[in-house]
Amino acid sequence: MNAVINADQIYRQLEEQARQYFQLLNEQITEKSYIPKLVDDFQEWKVNHIHHPSFFSFLSSKQKKPSSKETIHYIKWLDYTNKLEDYLKRSISYIYLRDLGKTLDHPETQSKINHVVQDLKVSLTDSAKNEKKDLFSLDWIIQKGKQEDILLTVDWLLNKLNTVSANIPEELDAVNAQRKLIKIIAGVLLHTIDGFNEGTFEDERKEKLDKAIRLGYCYGLTYPFIDDLLDSNLLSKEEKEQYSQLIRTSLLTGNVPNLGSDWKEETLRILDYIHAELKEAFEYIQTQQTSANFFEQAFVFFHSQELDRQKELSNNTYTNEDLYIPIILKSSSSRLLARSVIQETDNGFEERTFFYGIYNQLADDFADMFEDLKAGAVTPYTYFMQHHHSRKDLINPFEMYWAVISNLIHNVYHSDNQTREVILNRAINGLKRFKEKHGSAKYEKVMKQFASGFPQFNATLQKMVEKGDDVEFFDKLLRDHMIDHLKRQREEKEAFKEKVQSVKEKVNQTLLISPDQESVFIEDPVLEAANYSLMGEGKRLRPIMAWFAGVEMYGLNESSLFPLFKSLEFMHTASLLFDDLPSQDNAAYRRGRPTIHEIYNVAIAEITGLFLTQKAIEQQTFLEEYDAKTVLELIRYSAQVTANICKGQVMDLESREKRLTKDELVTMCFYKTALGFEAALLMPAILAKADEREIDALKKFSRHAGIAFQIRDDLLDSEGEFEYLGKPAGLDKENHTSTFVTILGIDGAKRELWEQYCLAVEAIESIPGNASFLKLFLNRIVHRNR
Known part of the structure; x- marks a missing residue:
């Protein structure tokens, strides 16, 4: 097997970088040095987020806040209460931090954020006026394609998405698989659009948008057809090893091996389409790359995922480094991939993204801890819950989360006010969503388990969770809306199909024309x-x-x-x-x-x-x-x-x-x-x-x-x-x-x-x-x- 990327070297290099980052965070946790900084941060933060209701707010029923799940009504309420612009500003700022790897104190970044906010505000308020319009639906995609003159690309994408939807096994949760795929395409598009300026010619813009959509789809396929497939119970343990080896060989050699016939018949029927589609995607990405950067990052992402996937929750011997270094690597490389698939990355972007990734990973693992625990998946949270009584050396992942936040605010982004505002908003929003999802009793039980080691900070934190407001984010609303939309779309499509078939059968039963009883014709x-x-x-x-x-x-x-x-x-x-x-x-x-x-x-x-x-x-x-x-x-x-x-x-x-x-x-x-x-x-x-x-x-x-x-x-x-x-x-x-x-x-x-x-x-x-x-x-x- 002839390697086309130096996988061992790049992985060891990044692993050492992750180890140094882990040690830095571990020191902050040991010394509790992150706590006083965050307490001060929250003292400043609460000025804008803890409000005492005015007398007049009790008099207006129109000011009653709707659930964010009522997308259109929620947008209308934000607009009515003059909160929409601030809501969009923190949401878009967060995307520039997380997805685009920007610093918010740069004038050019601020200019771009303000421009996006104003465009999005107009689009949302216009859509809210017509409740028959579904935000960011198929129609919206087609209309955008028409505006950008890339309808052929949209036609290609819609055909691909329909085919994927029809071929995703039920065990992989088709709705979330589609959502992830669309999210990746949107992420690659964001990087592409961010590179446009007033000097970008129309033909160049169309060509780059076309390329971004195709590359986003090709890269995005890896989530349902590699990650989700390997996380599912669809494949046996032996088949997972065989499938993983196929992926590894592809990344190392640049050639996708044939699927072969050494699979169960039922598995082969599923994998035939998946393998063909991934092979086509892999080869298209290859044609668009001028360096090995994307495939190197893809290997780091895949290998670190595999290390995590192979862990067993019952094994009580994993070290803190075993738990945290792979997630530092996979969380950063997943973000770097979305950029490197379309262009080279700059050092500032790579460095910030490397430090930022674990913040999102720990937030996601906290939100999903009970689902992960039920599935037997090893994350810092599930492993701590399972073994912290017998393993006093284990780092509390909730402490790690806040140490990461403190490090980002003060060391990576140099105590920038707007960055602190956005990151703390996001953190409090995550805790509020968790509490809303699981209920107060379960939330308090979780906090007792994870936050009892730092009571002073926890007291401050819970006050922010209880009384803090204006911490919602548009991408979360969009995520919930997209899941609801895709579920509803599948249900409506299936119900429509069944009803059409039922009506068709009723019509068919009545169509035959009976002979005229008075007819003299025998034939x-x-x-x-x-x-x-x-x-x-x-x-x-x-x-x-x-x-x-x-x-x-x-x-x-x-x-x-x-x-x-x-x-x-x-x-x-x-x-x-x-x-x-x-x-x-x-x-x-x-x-x-x-x-x-x-x-x-x-x-x-x-x-x-x-x-x-x-x-x-x-x-x-x-x-x-x-x-x-x-x-x-x-x-x-x-x-x-x-x-x-x-x-x-x-x-x-x-x-x-x-x-x-x-x-x-x-x-x-x-x-x-x-x-x-x-x-x-x-x-x-x-x-x-x-x-x-x-x-x-x-x-x-x-x-x-x-x-x-x-x-x-x-x-x-x-x-x-x-x-x-x-x-x-x-x-x-x-x-x-x-x-x-x-x-x-x-x-x-x-x-x-x-x-x-x-x-x-x-x-x-x-x-x-x-x-x-x-x-x-x-x-x-x-x-x-x-």
Whole structure:
């Protein structure tokens, strides 16, 4: 095995640096020299954070502080009480300290922080005005991608995230895995954006943002697919050793070994995708590196993680150095990696990050101590809880935490006031969150165990925890919000999928057309052909859309709407029969089966299409629970839409062998596809007697969702497979049809897809009623593979 990095040398060098840092902290703990400094720090800190409520604060119910879990209401409350700017200032300052390794006393840093705060304040207050907008959601990412002109990168990322989400084993906690991955991508982006200035050209900015997102994703994959996987019980002990060796070999040699077949069948099924994705990510990172710095830091991170992972809580022989040196190394290298993956780091950044990392690690270990204890994981906290009665030499990790804080404030950041403010805010916030999560009784028990050795300082500390205020942080709110959002998104997606399937089954059960009892025909090829077409594995999008609009949006009686559902599917199926004819698209397959003209003949196909259009009108007359005037209005609208869809098909036929402009294609797409979506939404709206404003918003949504649907169709025709499509790919090219792909190219079509997506989302936000299903439907459209 030929090494491409000097792993032993770099690890020994950094291990010695960590040992010296540990000894410095140990001396401060032994001498208790950190305590008087922190007591003085808190005396200054409390001036801004311990307030006595005024008489007027009791009179205003509007000033009642909401939970930070109510994200929008909390942002509104901060803005109302003039606390939002200070809240954002400490939050962004903390990110500049922790993630970007900056010093807060530098004028350039202050200027950047103020700029970010003002931009974020405007964005948050605007979002808070429209409660239909979900902060930092998929829509937000797409809108940002549109603003930065990197929609292709966003398209790539969303496809990657969807694939990862689908392939994360349940045992790895998919929501937190996604959150970590997104967090890493955001961290790499932060470093990239921090390097921009007024002289950064637009093309350079786009190129660097694209690179940061791709590198962030590639590096971020290591968290769910290496750390979480090795921490889980998904692999056996032997498989973990085998997998770790594979990772180690990759880092040392620069080549990812083949996975091999020496795994359990179930494990191999999981690892096939993970290995392929990690290999692709590793090789992409390699192409972007000009030095071995990233891979050296990656080895330090991985090796120190492995040392920690291999410890057993029952082993009572670990020294303090055994416990603390690996976490000093892994906590600092994890931060250094996010920077080194995109560029070289400067000495000041590396030094500050090295000292800062353990602060975050100890804070995280304190927050997770009971979960870690239950899992048998060795951290300074769990090990102290397990063995401190028999091991009087063990360093109290809570003391180590405060010694680190004192050292950061006074030695690393030279007693800078704002740095002290931010770090103490964060520390008190962590204790408050712990107390809120576990309750006062458990919190007091923990404090008795960890803080009884320094009663004077603990008395000061508990006063700050009890009475201190204005210590919340935006990244914590964002973390909670993201977890809630991802959980809700998965639940809604699954519930929507189940409901769609349920509605589809109900519609399918009603679609077969029964023979006319008075018919004189013994054999009826038209009826047979109609039922054959209707029973194909169609998506049933239009009746499903109509169900959601009618039942969920307008509260109409489900049973009363089945004639409408059948009408929409009859009309759509008829349009497909005509579309497939030799005189039009000349398609041999539809919905995975031979088309009608292939089974019967062209005449039967034409007559069957006409038959289904008449059956569709007949079904509309069965809407007997609605007044006659409303049903007549619906039939009139239906006839107009059908006529316009026919015009769209003529436009399509006449465009053969011609190269349409984008505007001409959009117009044709509106008539051919979007109008079908419009009918599915507007016909229930007509029955519910919706007002004009709502009708206009539904029309706008239908237009842009329909165009997005068609673009996805065109992309699938260009890139899809028969197995998923139910028809051969490449028909558009074979028929010399103008499509979004042939006119704009694949990349241009993808950009246009997300442009139309954004416009459709805007329309949803303007609909006054509950139209949440439209967002789920829209996402289903743009991410489908058939």
